[in-house]
Amino acid sequence: MTQPSIATTAEGNARLPRIALVGVHGFGERHLQNLARLSADGALELVAVADPQPPAGGTLGSDVEVFASLDELLAAGTSPDVVIVSTPIQTHAPLALAALKAGSNVYLEKPPVASMAQYEDLMAAAASAGRLVQVGFQSLGSGALPAIEALVASGDIGDVRGISATGLWLRNKAYFKRSRWAGKRSLNGTDVVDGVATNALAHAVATGLRLAGARTVADVESVDTDLYRANDTESDDTSVVRVRTAGGIVLTCALTLCASLQSPPSVTVYGTRGHLTLFYTEDRLEITTPDGTRSETFGRTDLLENLIAARTEEDLLSPLGGAGAYVSVLEAIRTADSPRPIHPDFVTWEGEGDSAHPVVHGIESLIKRAALGQATFAELGAPWTASGGPTLDIHGVPVATLQDGNHIRATSSPRPYLHPVRTLAGTVVTDHVPEDHVWHLGAGVALQDVDGINFWGGRTFTREAGAYVWRKDHGRIVTKSAEHSDGQRREQLSWLAPDGTPVLREQREWGWAAVGHSAWKLTLDFTLESATGRTVLLGSPGSNGRPLGGYGGFFWRLPKVSDATIWTPDARGEDAVHGSVAPWLAWSGTFDAGTSGAAHVTGDPGLGHPATLVFLASPQAPDPWFVRHSGYPGVGLSLAWDAPVAADPGHPVHRSVTVLITDGFLATQDIEQLMTTLGETA
Known part of the structure; x- marks a missing residue:
């Protein structure tokens, strides 16, 4: 229904819009200030207010009537053109309904109603009365x-x-x-x-x-x-x-x-x-x-002024119909x-x-x-939430949690991964959905280029652009089946293109076991097989022209680490280790993520816990180490450092990685002794 923008008297002379305010305390005081401004500008006339507690003396002009309730105000024949409702939330709907029934337009403070049922009733009442309702979302x-x-x-x-x-x-x-x-x-x-x-x-x-x-x-x-x-x-x-x-x-x-x-x-x-x-x-x-x-x-634009000037709901900046x-x-x-x-x-x-x-x-x-990763607090694993999937336990103590990745946003290439991973003392040594790269997800397998599909997340580095660009090329990895037992988990995974077509089949196996009182061993074995009946190329930014950017395959995102030391048997420091081939790589430091999770609610904020991670190279191929520390903390074994790797039909790509997770700082001698104890080649 079309509404007159300016009311008229019985003689046909234009008069100012008559306004009534219900609720003069709290946010109602802001409305009184605005009404005083608009009244002084000659834009409207405040004719009445209603509140069980009247405003302080001198707050209103002598010509403004004061009532204890809206019912009393309407029964007195005040006939306002607009009723402003600025009252407790639970009273919004009944007061707005009463004002509409009396023939007034309504300015309704947020939230407009307390339920969907009330909203539907109010929408029907506004349509039946042929009146307008503006909702007080001033930002609109x-x-x-x-x-x-x-x-x-x-x-x-x-x-x-x-x-x-x-x-x-x-x-x-x-x-x-x-x-x-x-x-x-x-x-x-x-x-x-x-x-x-x-x-x-x-x-x-x-x-x-x-x-x-x-x-x-x-x-x-x-x-x-x-x-x-x-x-x-x-x-x-x-x-x-x-x-x-x-x-x-x-x-x-x-x-x-x-x-x-x-x-x-x-x-x-x-x-x-x-x-x-x-x-x-x-x-x-x-x-x-x-x-x-x-x-x-x-x-x-002031929403009350907008309501007074409006002739149809389309003229409103914050209409009730737009609040659905x-x-x-x-x-x-x-x-x-x-x-x-x-x-x-x-x-x-x-x-x-x-x-x-x-x-x-x-x-x-x-x-x-949460904002950057489109994630909830529970999905982020905030320590005061109840979240997580199956756990890897050692002597009844959870040392890692398996995430299916289903909640991860599409542009982060959803996939299963481990997080949090902890030392036996409870220090968290992985991170996921971090501020700097929200598509980094704990410990797992990811590749940025699988026949042109991004299974890593974020922007894609292309040879044509010579840079990272956003593309609609993100795939996802889903779990088809899993067998979970003490110390071992076998999974069948499917790597799906953006349209849901299978590109790769993956057999993944996790293994875990204690190594003494302060260390445990995690193994990851994965096999990538073509699901297309033809050769599938596994690539990276490095294989697409980015120097030293050959990440992809096994990747471990660490949390913030203070005083980090990174070394291999032959090199020390990020620059020296990055891109090198070595039988193991160690990362030690003070892990500021510390303890977290429902199982570790002890009052200890978990800051300043020393730990060492030792990554053992895959025996199947001499993949270079990918290491980042200055920009963000992360370690990976590069499946396609500077050239793609082919997954031919009948000839899958197979890799296995072992990680030793220990409390405290280890030296090279400690690492070699630990590896000898495990029967590994140092």
Whole structure:
């Protein structure tokens, strides 16, 4: 229904829009300030407010009527053109329904409703009444949004690879004591659904959805939730919500109210040639392309002014009909299991009394990794989550966890791998989804070029470009079957092209056993066989022209290591060892990842644990060592250092690798003695 932009009197003279505000405390005070500004500009008339607790004396003009409730306000014949609802979450829907029934347009604060059922009722009521409902997602009034849409459409950042919304805020105990409904999922049987994603940082979610092209319920294909709390509340305060749109875009919202320092929240659009980051509270956009980074600041249209001027829903910047995708997220959170408490060993409280606020250990890095890797906290293996698959146990102690990789984003080439891998004392010696290369996944097998398909993840180095470029060439490795027993695991894997066609068949076998009291041995044996009936070429950036870039095959991503020493029997240091052929390679240092996981909740943060890894070369071929330390810590045996290797039909490619995982620092003499004990050739 078409709405008049300016009301008229019975005599036909134009009059100012009549506004009523329900809820004058909390965020309602912001509305009072805005109404005072617009009234002074002659844009509207505030005729009434409603609140069980009247505003302080002198806050309102003498001509503004004050009521205890919206029902009283409407019964008095006030007849507002617009009713602003700025009240507790659980009251939004009934108050908006009452205002629509009375013939008013509605400005409804976020979140607009507390359930999908309420949303559907409100949509039907607005349509029946022929009235407009604007939802108070102020960030959707930013001039940056159409600018971002134009930049994406122009191809400045290439094809969109995904979107993230991140928020690092802190809220103290007083925040959750400000009202009866704060921090509640329900109140006296009524849905509230307060939480970091549904209320405190709801603008991050709503802005991310808008940029992902998700407005209606139908625009959302799926919602994954991973909800936690450090506060003594019902609602979540540290969560990841991952949304897949019907258009195939993945939006990952990584949010917390438990940061050490508060920073501006942001939404980032990742492209194949650059990215766009909007700091929506500042309307500031950072644009990064191959030409560099520049920043622009935009204006913002006031949503109340927009509602007053609007004649149809299409004129609204934040219409109720465009909030369906957001309500789909809220509904997923409402119906999810209650947020899991974060173990106190991973939380530090700062401040005193009601000013105290929790800080989740390492949350800044986890938020960044979740956003970059499109991963949940559980998938990242945050130590306060319950995650992981089958374990490798030695004397009842888990020393490694098998990940099937199914949750890994498509552009990281999903595949099975081991993480975390631990020493017998519990020191973690692998990493996965790290900030610098989110496609690095623990310990396993990966190749960047298998007949032109990327089974490594990330960008692909091509001879034509002479550089790394984003391509839609990512394959995935899936487990077809597995036999798991004490000390041994056999797997049948299938390497699938982007269209799902099998390219390789892999037989993989893991073996593990103790070696004394402070060391254990891990073996990996893998055979790659053509699944196409023809020769399949196994290559690398090195075989495609990148000097010294022959990584691929066995690869082990390490966590942060301090004072690292890297050596072989004949060389020492990253540069000397990289590309060399040697029977073993050792890496020792202080592993700052330390202990983690539910089995190691001891209060020990796990910083500063010495360990040594000894990698034994494959006996099948003299593959060079691939070593990185200065850029990131990683070790591999290069299957195709500077030329591809052929997997011919009936002639598979076979390699085996052994890794000795020890606590403490080892010297060359210790390594040679250990290898002699195992019957290995030093």
